[in-house]
Amino acid sequence: MARSRGGHRARAGLRARIEPPRMSILVVDDLVKTYPGTRKAPPVEAVRGVSFAVEKGEFFGLLGPNGAGKSTTLGCISTLVRPTSGRILVDGSDVTRDTREAKRGIAVVPQTRNLDRDLTVREVLTWHGRYFGLAAAEREARADRLLQELQVADKAQAKPANLSGGQQQRVMIARALMHDPKVVLLDEPTTGLDPQARRLLWETLRSLHERGTTFILTTHYMEEADRLCERLAIVDHGRILTLDTPAALKRSLPAGQVLDMWVRAAQPIAPRLRRVPGVMKVEEVQDGGDGGDALERLRLFVDSGDGLLDRVLHAVRDGGADLHHVSLSQPSLEDVYIHFTGRELRD
Amino acid sequence: MTAFLALLRRDLLVTTRHAGPLLLSTLTQPILVILVFGNIMPRLGLVAAGFGAVMAPGLMAITMLMAGVQGVLIPLVQDLSGTREVDERLLAPISVRGVAMERIVAGAIHSLAAGLVALPAMILLMHGVGHTDVRPAWSLLLPLSVACGLISSAFGLTLGTRVQPRFSGLLFAVVLGPMMLFGCAYYPFAALSRIGAFQYAFLVNPLTFISEAMRIAVTPGAEHMPYALLIVGLAAWLFVFGFAGARSFERRTIL
Numbered sequence: 001m002a003r004s005r006g007g008h009r010a011r012a013g014l015r016a017r018i019e020p021p022r023m024s025i026l027v028v029d030d031l032v033k034t035y036p037g038t039r040k041a042p043p044v045e046a047v048r049g050v051s052f053a054v055e056k057g058e059f060f061g062l063l064g065p066n067g068a069g070k071s072t073t074l075g076c077i078s079t080l081v082r083p084t085s086g087r088i089l090v091d092g093s094d095v096t097r098d099t100r101e102a103k104r105g106i107a108v109v110p111q112t113r114n115l116d117r118d119l120t121v122r123e124v125l126t127w128h129g130r131y132f133g134l135a136a137a138e139r140e141a142r143a144d145r146l147l148q149e150l151q152v153a154d155k156a157q158a159k160p161a162n163l164s165g166g167q168q169q170r171v172m173i174a175r176a177l178m179h180d181p182k183v184v185l186l187d188e189p190t191t192g193l194d195p196q197a198r199r200l201l202w203e204t205l206r207s208l209h210e211r212g213t214t215f216i217l218t219t220h221y222m223e224e225a226d227r228l229c230e231r232l233a234i235v236d237h238g239r240i241l242t243l244d245t246p247a248a249l250k251r252s253l254p255a256g257q258v259l260d261m262w263v264r265a266a267q268p269i270a271p272r273l274r275r276v277p278g279v280m281k282v283e284e285v286q287d288g289g290d291g292g293d294a295l296e297r298l299r300l301f302v303d304s305g306d307g308l309l310d311r312v313l314h315a316v317r318d319g320g321a322d323l324h325h326v327s328l329s330q331p332s333l334e335d336v337y338i339h340f341t342g343r344e345l346r347d
Numbered sequence: 348m349t350a351f352l353a354l355l356r357r358d359l360l361v362t363t364r365h366a367g368p369l370l371l372s373t374l375t376q377p378i379l380v381i382l383v384f385g386n387i388m389p390r391l392g393l394v395a396a397g398f399g400a401v402m403a404p405g406l407m408a409i410t411m412l413m414a415g416v417q418g419v420l421i422p423l424v425q426d427l428s429g430t431r432e433v434d435e436r437l438l439a440p441i442s443v444r445g446v447a448m449e450r451i452v453a454g455a456i457h458s459l460a461a462g463l464v465a466l467p468a469m470i471l472l473m474h475g476v477g478h479t480d481v482r483p484a485w486s487l488l489l490p491l492s493v494a495c496g497l498i499s500s501a502f503g504l505t506l507g508t509r510v511q512p513r514f515s516g517l518l519f520a521v522v523l524g525p526m527m528l529f530g531c532a533y534y535p536f537a538a539l540s541r542i543g544a545f546q547y548a549f550l551v552n553p554l555t556f557i558s559e560a561m562r563i564a565v566t567p568g569a570e571h572m573p574y575a576l577l578i579v580g581l582a583a584w585l586f587v588f589g590f591a592g593a594r595s596f597e598r599r600t601i602l
Binding site: 079 | 354357429431436442600
């Protein structure tokens with residue numbers, strides 16, 4: 001008996017040597033969140049079984065329309081939303097059971113700008129450090145360094161209300177980094193920023209990531225997801241539809257190029273187009289048209305070769321449809337999104 | 348504990364920075380009331396000379412209640428209805444109940460400070476008017492004030508988390524106003540024995556206990572509620588509001 005236990009141990013030891021246990025910094029396992037209904041509203045299944053893991057130093061993204069369940073997922077990770085079921089581990093600490101320890105490993109840059117209005121920018125950072133038990137010398141030094149890094153040092157003595165949206169966002173990132181978290185959660189960080197501020201923030205995030213910070217980002221901006229994220233989960237209706245690197249997601253599309261066409265047709269011409277050689281897939285995109293006299297949008301995944309456009313145009317004409325305009329492009333994340341969901345991002 | 352103390356220190360710092368307007372908003376009313384009812388009217392012979400001594404502890408109780416409630420309620424309503432500054436606290440390494448308790452303690456300190464500033468101001472205003480003699484029992488005053496401050500701020504937490512922000516204006520008219528009139532602030536509980544069993548209806552008002560506690564501490568010679576009833580009442584209201592406030596705080600903040 002004793003020998004068999006020893007043998008079992010030896011096998012387990014061998015396995016451990018062959019496959020060193022790789023501990024993800026964040027594990028989300030079959031997360032479900034249903035907001036209870038009220039007298040006036042039915043229950044809302046915001047997240048319906050989401051699982052993913054994020055490695056140390058990774059920039060991970062959740063891309064999806066408003067109401068897809070991204071923020072609820074982030075809320076559950078941050079402990080501010082109580083999961084209905086499932087498990088979340090932050091560096092091994094369970095967020096529902098070992099909440100306080102898990103909180104030490106998490107930082108949140110929320111959607112709402114919630115800087116402490118009664119303090120100066122510098123105090124916002126140093127008090128945050130106090131909440132996490134940082135010694136005085138350490139929190140002062142860190143606050144100074146982060147104010148510099150996030151380019152808000154000149155605003156150190158200002159009140160948050162006197163800062164622009166982009167500056168407030170950068171102060172919130174500095175605040176998040178004060179306690180040296182394992183994972184930083186960014187909930188739609190650039191929503192409401194002008195393009196210039198958005199680009200500056202992207203630069204900042206990228207340089208922080210290069211120095212080793214682990215980020216999880218939610219966004220509904222394709223460009224943002226494409227520029228920042230190393231891996232991306234496309235989320236809709238509370239589920240992950242697909243998860244991979246942006247490049248692999250684009251490669252997963254059925255063909256090399258995307259041909260968008262806007263047509264006015266008396267009868268559906270998609271079946272006719274599907275028969276055209278070189279056309280791999282035809283999707284009818286619902287982009288909010290009322291279905292009456294509106295243009296129909298078709299997205300063709302094509303392997304463009306000699307005469308392809310000509311063949312497509314013939315097929316359209318033979319189908320008795322009017323072609324309004326076309327555009328040929330390399331597949332983008334938006335194409336990936338439309339491919340997986342069959343529609344454009346809702347707003 | 349580190350996070351709790353850090354949050355408390357932050358709140359005290361911010362409160363002291365805004366001390367001027369805060370004191371003005373909590374002290375103006377009781378001081379003017381005591382000036383009219385404890386100084387001017389007794390001099391005119393319109394109220395009994397001793398009325399000031401009956402009112403002073405009651406006004407102190409009202410001051411503490413209002414300071415405690417406002418100290419918690421106003422920031423909380425702002426937070427829950429939009430600014431969400433509370434989220435930073437909830438993300439600190441402290442339990443949600445811990446965050447609620449910190450709010451209660453900070454509110455109680457606010458309440459205590461208001462009460463302890465109101466008292467000497469009132470004594471000064473009534474000095475030498477009629478036969479008014481206010482000699483507080485200092486050894487009782489501090490512990491009873493602490494208990495009253497905690498009840499006031501726990502009550503503020505309960506109101507702030509259970510009442511829809513758009514109704515918070517109504518609170519003062521519908522809840523706090525009647526509480527002040529029927530909270531034994533302007534008359535001692537013992538004197539209510541003349542209205543029979545109806546006297547006991549006043550016990551559902553937490554202000555009754557706060558007023559009587561202050562009466563015992565500020566004018567120890569005056570007639571007051573039995574000690575046993577007072578202590579049970581204070582403990583019961585503290586427990587009810589502490590529990591209800593922390594519970595609804597958790598419900599409102601963690602979805």
